[in-house]
Amino acid sequence: MVGKHDSCDDRTGIPDEIAGLRMTRQRQEIYRILLEERSHPTAHEVFVRAKDRLPNISLATVYNCLEALVNHGVIRQVNFERESSRYCPNLREHGHFHDESTGVIHDVGFKPGFNPADFLDLPPGAVVQDIEITLRGNVPVL
Amino acid sequence: MVGKHDSCDDRTGIPDEIAGLRMTRQRQEIYRILLEERSHPTAHEVFVRAKDRLPNISLATVYNCLEALVNHGVIRQVNFERESSRYCPNLREHGHFHDESTGVIHDVGFKPGFNPADFLDLPPGAVVQDIEITLRGNVPVL
DNA sequence: ACAGGAATTGGAATCATTCTTGATTTTGGA
DNA sequence: TCCAAAATCAAGAATGATTCCAATTCCTGT
Numbered sequence: 001m002v003g004k005h006d007s008c009d010d011r012t013g014i015p016d017e018i019a020g021l022r023m024t025r026q027r028q029e030i031y032r033i034l035l036e037e038r039s040h041p042t043a044h045e046v047f048v049r050a051k052d053r054l055p056n057i058s059l060a061t062v063y064n065c066l067e068a069l070v071n072h073g074v075i076r077q078v079n080f081e082r083e084s085s086r087y088c089p090n091l092r093e094h095g096h097f098h099d100e101s102t103g104v105i106h107d108v109g110f111k112p113g114f115n116p117a118d119f120l121d122l123p124p125g126a127v128v129q130d131i132e133i134t135l136r137g138n139v140p141v142l
Numbered sequence: 143m144v145g146k147h148d149s150c151d152d153r154t155g156i157p158d159e160i161a162g163l164r165m166t167r168q169r170q171e172i173y174r175i176l177l178e179e180r181s182h183p184t185a186h187e188v189f190v191r192a193k194d195r196l197p198n199i200s201l202a203t204v205y206n207c208l209e210a211l212v213n214h215g216v217i218r219q220v221n222f223e224r225e226s227s228r229y230c231p232n233l234r235e236h237g238h239f240h241d242e243s244t245g246v247i248h249d250v251g252f253k254p255g256f257n258p259a260d261f262l263d264l265p266p267g268a269v270v271q272d273i274e275i276t277l278r279g280n281v282p283v284l
Numbered sequence: 285a286c287a288g289g290a291a292t293t294g295g296a297a298t299c300a301t302t303c304t305t306g307a308t309t310t311t312g313g314a
Numbered sequence: 315t316c317c318a319a320a321a322t323c324a325a326g327a328a329t330g331a332t333t334c335c336a337a338t339t340c341c342t343g344t
Binding site: 079081082085095097099100106108109110111114116118119120121122123124125126127128129130131132133134135136137138139140142 | 221223224227237239241242248250251252253256258260261262263264265266267268269270271272273274275276277278279280281282284
Binding site: 164166168169198199200201202203206207210224 | 322323324325326331
């Protein structure tokens with residue numbers, strides 16, 4: 001059916017290359033898992049899921065792949081406190097709301113016109129390259 | 143600046159008890175270091191400084207003390223990415239600006255009227271208990 | 285098909301932090 | 315003041331996430 005010459009893989013529908021990164025079988029699989037599993041999984045959670053399709057994959061490879069994907073801007077690494085890093089494929093600028101009753105992590109978008117200087121007393125002349133916003137709380141059930 | 147009220151220790155000027163926490167010699171010393179050293183030191187950095195005055199103090203004790211102080215709301219624990227935790231005695235609600243050229247971490251206050259719902263698309267009904275804002279960037283020298 | 289570079293693997297190593305277990309110190313009551 | 319209980323400390327072992335390393339294996343270009 002599908003040869004391996006064009007830009008799509010047989011099983012994942014993910015291109016052979018993204019953002020200049022060669023998408024090997026394991027990188028495809030890991031990226032697919034992140035796209036499917038929007039729950040901000042940890043490396044270990046990704047590892048467990050990846051073994052369904054790639055029984056020989058190693059945890060080191062999962063870390064390698066996640067790192068490669070992060071470095072090429074394909075996914076983002078998210079840290080809460082000192083817990084294990086989590087990974088998400090949402091590239092829009094966004095923060096995270098951690099619902100403590102359910103454990104669910106929601107992405108929270110920045111509203112249009114978002115500008116940190118509007119609500120923070122930044123050092124004079126500061127040039128912001130990156131912003132990270134994390135909220136903790138809960139969403140009461142009605 | 144050493145205003146002694148009722149219960150004060152001779153050497154640090156720090157009360158015997160804060161927020162219901164018994165201020166032992168090592169807790170006083172560690173708290174004093176944080177008040178003095180406003181550079182958001184790590185546990186290990188605090189440990190090194192603490193040994194000047196308490197040569198027998200152990201790293202475990204530094205961790206114990208920092209944890210006690212954090213749990214009683216006397217200081218705050220601050221995490222950047224997955225680096226070692228840092229500690230700061232600034233209890234005002236504030237975020238952090240990490241100047242990447244100098245490595246300096248600046249506290250950034252929230253402006254009056256600060257309200258996360260104004261600039262974030264929170265999940266409907268979300269009750270925010272805590273917010274953490276970290277910026278990375280630099281402050282160009284003129 | 286072949287060489288050279290990239291990727292993968294499994295296990296060892298690292299590092300911050302936590303835990304465990306006695307030893308010390310402090311506190312409150314007799 | 316003196317004692318027993320409770321709290322705190324210290325030292326090192328243990329943990330857990332992540333990184334490093336050395337040895338294959340896999341790709342890519344020729």
